[in-house]
Amino acid sequence: MGSQVTLAQVAERAGVSLATASRVVNGSERVVGARFRERVLAAAEELGYTANTFAQAVARGRSDVVGLVVPDIQDPYFSVIAAAAMAVVEPSGEMMLGTTLRRQEQELRYVSTMRARQARAVIMVGSRTTDNTHTRQLAEAIAEFVAGGGRAVVIGQDKLGADTVLPLNRAGAKDLALALVDQGHRSFGILAGPSTLLTAKDRVDGFIDGLARRGRRPSVILHSDFTRDGGYQAMSQLLDRRTTPGCVFAVNDVMAIGAMAAVRERGVKIAVAGFDDIPTLRDVAPSLTTVRLPLEDMGRMAASMAMDEPGERRRVIRVKGEVILRDSTTLVRNA
Amino acid sequence: MGSQVTLAQVAERAGVSLATASRVVNGSERVVGARFRERVLAAAEELGYTANTFAQAVARGRSDVVGLVVPDIQDPYFSVIAAAAMAVVEPSGEMMLGTTLRRQEQELRYVSTMRARQARAVIMVGSRTTDNTHTRQLAEAIAEFVAGGGRAVVIGQDKLGADTVLPLNRAGAKDLALALVDQGHRSFGILAGPSTLLTAKDRVDGFIDGLARRGRRPSVILHSDFTRDGGYQAMSQLLDRRTTPGCVFAVNDVMAIGAMAAVRERGVKIAVAGFDDIPTLRDVAPSLTTVRLPLEDMGRMAASMAMDEPGERRRVIRVKGEVILRDSTTLVRNA
């Protein structure tokens, strides 16, 4: 029926002032006497009162909204992180979701939206690019957001001056390369993702570095989108070449999955490795060799930092990846 | 820097009243003279003004927040719908995400949260259960939400009195059964999901109905969670039995994927079919027979209804599923 029950109605019904009602219903420093407290609670209960969080946000000058900005909620990498972050935020806050569809300028837009909302925090899961102008603008926007009393946490970018959860992409990719060579692989290709994406670049560099330690180098490096379809296309392109490497590293799992689809389609035999260890991998066959990142932990950590009181100095949590060798790179003993 | 620029500051700088400034920065009925308009816009620009959406929501008595409530954002079924809905909402609204972790009472909580927020709309993606008490409570909460001026759209439940996008589960499953029998399958098992979930039940019933039309019936029906792991467990259990059917219908794709994992693990040969046609299926091998639901369309339609002006009468959009036969149920010519 009617519209929203207001605090004023509760106060009236309980026969107390607005101030008292407010103190009871949404706890404050001030203690309210038991008699009054009960009356207010009863009234609130009877009327089915729920606080208007907007009004609270305006009055308090802050809100409990946490903005989560991801490139694509359908990508398992991001949805795992989102789900984990959600679990942390949910008990005491609310989550506003923004997806950039992998367009950088959207990141900027969301940060200012969040500032306008006086969001308590914003968590950005993104990837640093070679576009320094954008990085600088984003860093500025984040600085403003923080100056305005918000908390900013970034996953995967390290140049934004915010609290950060940073996967050690380079080291992980290097370890992977070492492991693959030690497994007996001899020729390598890299599906390198977008050339503008530094996350991808770090992984490529790390991989090349690892190969170099064993006196090898990739015979081919192809760029494409950072998505399943990007992996598929790049691998198809690679398979069109005269000679193909025996082992291909795709810089993330979704690309690797796309690459495997291309491989399967052509009925060729080629080893594929990915990066991230998204849960989806449990069900791809052959099982995919990858570098495991603790995605859930990353989401949780980011959200925890976001919910913390701001004020302390910048924190950077580095998470390292663990090489997981599986069937997709198992070398058949022959030839 | 410092904190937020307020409209009052803009007005002062432009040398106009608050009212005029307000009218300029977010267009109202009232026209503002060109001279003043320019001055205000310039001032807003210089100061980097962004409207405080909370304050706007309080003043206007409504907001542009659309709440999206899903059981699990990691499940591809929901993330596809979420992404599609997001694309529709994003240009003119903001999306608040709620995940229930498949716990019903959470649905209720979110609906009232959204009411408190005076959200413009709430989109619930859920599934009707046998818990009539809950269904009734939810319907009441939704009715209140709507009475308060909000718009409610539900995907997959038909008893809530809200605008609805309703997959024809029963018909789809029936068609699937017919197709499978016609393909030559003779003995069937069903991984039926939770017995309390009516979506699952509808699919089971439809499938049984289809079989019946061909004079057959399932030899075994097992219940489990509606998740990948649920499918895995149920299939494992099924495979432990003395005799196993030649073809198993899992009531959704993620369960089917889990089931296939179990099948693969044991190295047995058994046909598996799912329901939904989530995008993930592109990369499972063997490719999975399923009933395709236009998930993106469903998300878009729901979001469109949510963004519409409320007021017209209840709309129910039924979407039907299309049987897609793939390798997982291809019968090898032998025996």
Next chain:
DNA sequence: GTAGGCTGGGAAAGCGGTTTCCACCTAGTA
């Protein structure tokens, strides 16, 4: 020439809360 209608600006009253004061009452202390 003047009444009546537009136009467009500003003052101020909300919107639903929170929070700062201030007042009052009851103890506690010397």
Next chain:
DNA sequence: TACTAGGTGGAAACCGCTTTCCCAGCCTAC
């Protein structure tokens, strides 16, 4: 007993913005 301190309730200011009035000036019409 007088005075102070602490605890607790209420009035009112305030958060940032929208919107209703009110009013001044100007144009048109008779």
